[in-house]
Amino acid sequence: MDLLSSMRISATGLAAQDVRINTISSNIANAETPGYQRKDPIFSANADRENFGEILSRMDEKAQGVLVTEIVESDKMRLHYDPRHPKANAEGYVEMPDVNVVQETANMLAASRAYEANITAINAAKSMALKALDIGK
Amino acid sequence: MTIKVFDRTLEALSKSLDMRSERQVIISSNIANSDTPGYQAQELDFEGALANALTLDGSPVARTHDKHFAAGGEIDDIQGEIFNQVNNVVREDGNTVDRDAEMASLAENQLLYTAAADMLKKKLAMLRYAIADGGGN
Secondary structure, three states, X not given: OOHHHHHHHHHHXXXXXXXXHHHHHHHHHOOOOOOOOEEEEEEEEEEOOOOHHXXXXXXXXXXXXXXXXXXXXXXXXXXXXXXXXXXXXXXXXXXXXXXXXXXXXXXXXXXXXXXXXXXXXXXXXXXXXXXXXXXXX | OOOOOOOHHHHHHHHHHHHHHHHHHHHHHHHHOOOOOOOOOEEEEOHHHHXXXXXXXXXXXXXXXXXXXXXXXXXXXXXXXXXXXXXXXXOOOOOOOOHHHHHHHHHHHHHHHHHHHHXXXXXXXXXXXXXXXXXXX
């Protein structure tokens, strides 16, 4: 466990937040698309291992990166009354996705902050590693 | 006053660097998982053990055999304790990471790592100065 594994862990954080931002943009873009299902990524903690030996180390269960294990789709629909719409059902309702644009925007901001936090952690690890290299000079 | 080049400072500083890079891994793990449901924030503590080892220097319980248990004064034996942070607010999804507090510890850890690396460098420069009979640097 060293500074490089710290950077690997932060990189998993960046990747996960990236997936989250992608699903949010997809949700916002399709907020008015009939039949679209709202997507939500599920995060879970995942042990950071570079090799088998690290399974035995005491840090194994403690130092965890993050992984998007699945993206769930909500089958909840919002019924919008528009009898002239080509996709309207017999009663004149169109099935619109359950997307709240304001909520998605707030989520987008949260994801963006989390992304920045991971970047800061990578920069900290990087400058620490450079400082360590500096000892020998 | 005598200035010793080979005292326990070198040992203590290098242990401090080791522990701080482990702490960096723990902090980056917390930051990466700040949105993971059910994730428990971790913490690494070593300062107490290190301070203890330094004050126990020359303690009456000496190790006279390799197979004796350490009396607690050995800097080399310090592992640091990793535990779950307990006093944090638990969010609705079971996550206990306080991202702002983690960013503060990240900055603190980075500063103290830099300080320890600088001290180590100065210490080695002193040794080099002595080797060069006061002529080099």
